[in-house]
Amino acid sequence: MKQHQLEGQIGTDPNFSHATHTGHSRKNAKASDPMPELKLTPEEQAILDGKSGDLLKRAMKTICDYGRLFGAEKLTSLDCAPHMAMSWGSDGVEPFLKIYKQLADAGLKTYAPFTADPKPMDFDGLPVSKEERATADKVYNRMDELEKINLALGMKKDHWSCACYLPQMGNTPKFGDNLAWSESSAINYTNSVLGARTNRNSMGIDMLCSILGKAPVFGLMTDEGRKAKWLIEVKTSKQPHPEMIGSAIGMKVMEDVSYITGMDRFIKEVNEETSGYLKDLGAATASNGAVGLYHMEGVTPEAVKSGRDLLVEGYQTYVIDDAELERIYSSYPNLWKEKDGVPERVFLGCPHMSYGQMVEWGNRIIKAMEKAGKTKIALPTYFFGFTGVKDDFVKRNPEIAKKIAGYGISIPKNCPMMWCSTPGTGAERIATNSNKTRVYTTARFFFDDALAHLIVHGELPK
Amino acid sequence: MSKIFKGRPALPGNVEGSAEVSHIGFNTCATYVEVMIAGSNSGVCKDHDNPDLFNHDLTDKILCIPQTIGSSSAATLFLIILEKNIAPKAMLFANHIDSLAACGLLMGDNWMDKRIVTVDLLGDDFLDAVKTGDSVKISEDGTVEIQ
Numbered sequence: 035m036k037q038h039q040l041e042g043q044i045g046t047d048p049n050f051s052h053a054t055h056t057g058h059s060r061k062n063a064k065a066s067d068p069m070p071e072l073k074l075t076p077e078e079q080a081i082l083d084g085k086s087g088d089l090l091k092r093a094m095k096t097i098c099d100y101g102r103l104f105g106a107e108k109l110t111s112l113d114c115a116p117h118m119a120m121s122w123g124s125d126g127v128e129p130f131l132k133i134y135k136q137l138a139d140a141g142l143k144t145y146a147p148f149t150a151d152p153k154p155m156d157f158d159g160l161p162v163s164k165e166e167r168a169t170a171d172k173v174y175n176r177m178d179e180l181e182k183i184n185l186a187l188g189m190k191k192d193h194w195s196c197a198c199y200l201p202q203m204g205n206t207p208k209f210g211d212n213l214a215w216s217e218s219s220a221i222n223y224t225n226s227v228l229g230a231r232t233n234r235n236s237m238g239i240d241m242l243c244s245i246l247g248k249a250p251v252f253g254l255m256t257d258e259g260r261k262a263k264w265l266i267e268v269k270t271s272k273q274p275h276p277e278m279i280g281s282a283i284g285m286k287v288m289e290d291v292s293y294i295t296g297m298d299r300f301i302k303e304v305n306e307e308t309s310g311y312l313k314d315l316g317a318a319t320a321s322n323g324a325v326g327l328y329h330m331e332g333v334t335p336e337a338v339k340s341g342r343d344l345l346v347e348g349y350q351t352y353v354i355d356d357a358e359l360e361r362i363y364s365s366y367p368n369l370w371k372e373k374d375g376v377p378e379r380v381f382l383g384c385p386h387m388s389y390g391q392m393v394e395w396g397n398r399i400i401k402a403m404e405k406a407g408k409t410k411i412a413l414p415t416y417f418f419g420f421t422g423v424k425d426d427f428v429k430r431n432p433e434i435a436k437k438i439a440g441y442g443i444s445i446p447k448n449c450p451m452m453w454c455s456t457p458g459t460g461a462e463r464i465a466t467n468s469n470k471t472r473v474y475t476t477a478r479f480f481f482d483d484a485l486a487h488l489i490v491h492g493e494l495p496k
Numbered sequence: 497m498s499k500i501f502k503g504r505p506a507l508p509g510n511v512e513g514s515a516e517v518s519h520i521g522f523n524t525c526a527t528y529v530e531v532m533i534a535g536s537n538s539g540v541c542k543d544h545d546n547p548d549l550f551n552h553d554l555t556d557k558i559l560c561i562p563q564t565i566g567s568s569s570a571a572t573l574f575l576i577i578l579e580k581n582i583a584p585k586a587m588l589f590a591n592h593i594d595s596l597a598a599c600g601l602l603m604g605d606n607w608m609d610k611r612i613v614t615v616d617l618l619g620d621d622f623l624d625a626v627k628t629g630d631s632v633k634i635s636e637d638g639t640v641e642i643q
Contacts, residue, residue: 052521052563052591060592065504065617065638096606103506103598119568126532129575133607216568236571236599 053289056104057234057326058253070107072098078109089140093242100239101250109248113211116144116244117198117220120237121151122452123176130237131179137245138186145247147190149198149205151217152386152449154456159446160416162459169458195420197313197386199224202422209335212255214243219385219470222316225327227304229335231255234326254326260291261346262329268296269355275481276311277469278359280318286352289324293345298332310388317385321470369476370463377465380489381450381477383418384468392417392427396434402490403441410442412492417445451475498643501622505638506593507605509613513558513585515630518548519623521565528573539582558632559584560623564597574600578610586634589616590623615640
């Protein structure tokens with residue numbers, strides 16, 4: 035366990051590998067390489083010259099400087115709507131709050147109403163003790179301030195979820211849209227599954243680009259940067275767990291783009307049922323590595339359109355079979371203080387669950403409960419998801435929703451990963467099916483059948 | 497005899513100082529965890545996973561690293577250490593600068609008018625050559641001289 039994880043910090047590169055974190059490898063760059071000239075339009079140049087005020091001038095200068103460092107030759111206008119990763123108001127983000135407040139006080143707004151990652155706590159959906167509440171209130175003492183600033187800058191009220199691209203949340207880019215998103219899992223999904231274009235942006239850059247409605251074009255926003263340096267051949271005997279495939283790819287390719295084959299045996303198209311699988315696969319590549327884009331043969335839009343022409347000359351190959359996935363799974367450390375302790379809670383949905391996943395998990399638990407003849411779950415269990423997804427699930431599946439609520443399952447809207455990273459709550463033994471939560475916290479990863487058994491019986495299957 | 501390396505001046509400047517060298521990725525959040533969590537005003541590295549820098553005071557030093565790693569909230573740490581005047585004087589990257597550091601350094605430069613002189617792409621040889629305590633001179637064209 036690394037210090038930043040112990041101290042409740044979240045973010046990229048838990049494996050301490052070197053990467054630019056843009057999703058755009060610059061391994062071969064040299065200091066002698068000529069620096070491309072960043073050409074601005076007359077309107078952009080006017081902003082840089084200060085004709086629209088000092089704040090926009092600073093914003094423009096910052097994103098131009100950022101673009102130059104990574105080889106951008108121009109800026110592009112942004113489409114759809116922004117998504118921001120910063121969703122926790124604490125003293126730790128004070129400098130950003132100060133800058134964002136300046137922007138808000140000047141009446142500036144993002145180019146379209148934006149969405150943001152889920153808040154760290156949901157005291158209704160996931161109640162905590164009085165002491166834990168007091169600690170959380172102290173840690174996240176700037177939440178109200180962040181929300182107020184966000185709303186002033188153009189956030190859509192109550193639109194806090196990392197899975198912003200789901201139809202119920204509505205921030206769903208189209209193929210070819212240009213974006214400047216942060217939140218690694220959302221970036222991965224929108225690049226890979228929707229075919230929109232965004233680099234992996236950090237806090238600050240995302241907001242400045244969104245205020246300007248512009249982003250520097252480099253890396254994953256270019257045709258060249260979207261080509262795959264890795265051919266991933268999936269040769270497993272059955273459909274692999276998305277978290278395991280994603281984990282294996284992330285650890286191998288780190289931040290390079292991959293072209294995955296062999297998955298069209300199991301997934302035929304992107305739809306309500308498969309979107310959750312693709313979301314979880316991508317999130318695992320982005321958290322176990324720093325991947326911003328994958329192509330899946332016969333499934334994702336650019337792979338359907340261009341096929342293996344997406345592979346660069348001299349690409350590398352990585353074969354994933356049953357043995358390789360077993361090797362990866364065996365390498366996961368058990369970070370619980372009581373190694374053989376029984377989990378205290380079960381967390382499902384990091385990134386937030388899709389509609390299809392709520393239905394799938396609801397049915398899985400009902401089946402297991404009825405088989406065991408139980409009426410109450412043995413461990414507190416949570417389906418993390420956006421309120422709109424929950425409402426859709428309940429509306430379209432009243433019987434399933436009623437049954438699982440009766441068993442004691444709740445659907446909170448906060449971020450399970452941040453909940454686990456919060457002092458006080460973070461010491462609990464959490465069982466999860468999310469590789470992202472596993473990587474950033476002390477939670478243990480279990481396969482779905484084992485989790486279902488845990489939920490019903492309160493112990494691991496023998 | 498001095499050794500000279502040429503990198504890319506990401507945030508150019510002319511500065512001199514004493515080197516602090518890490519041969520593994522510099523974890524910004526872990527280094528300044530006490531600044532972030534406990535409000536410390538110290539520039540001493542608290543990343544116990546970094547044997548090269550643990551308990552070294554990095555204030556006003558020339559920090560020589562491969563890249564930064566760790567949490568994406570690192571950008572905010574750069575702004576905090578600049579505000580508290582406990583930042584390194586310069587950061588020298590053997591590799592290409594990463595976006596986490598770039599964001600923090602550029603936000604500090606453009607929004608606080610405080611610059612940590614930054615040179616990247618110095619190459620692995622640079623990290624082999626420079627030792628903690630060496631006197632380092634940086635020129636605004638990206639030339640780094642180990643004296």
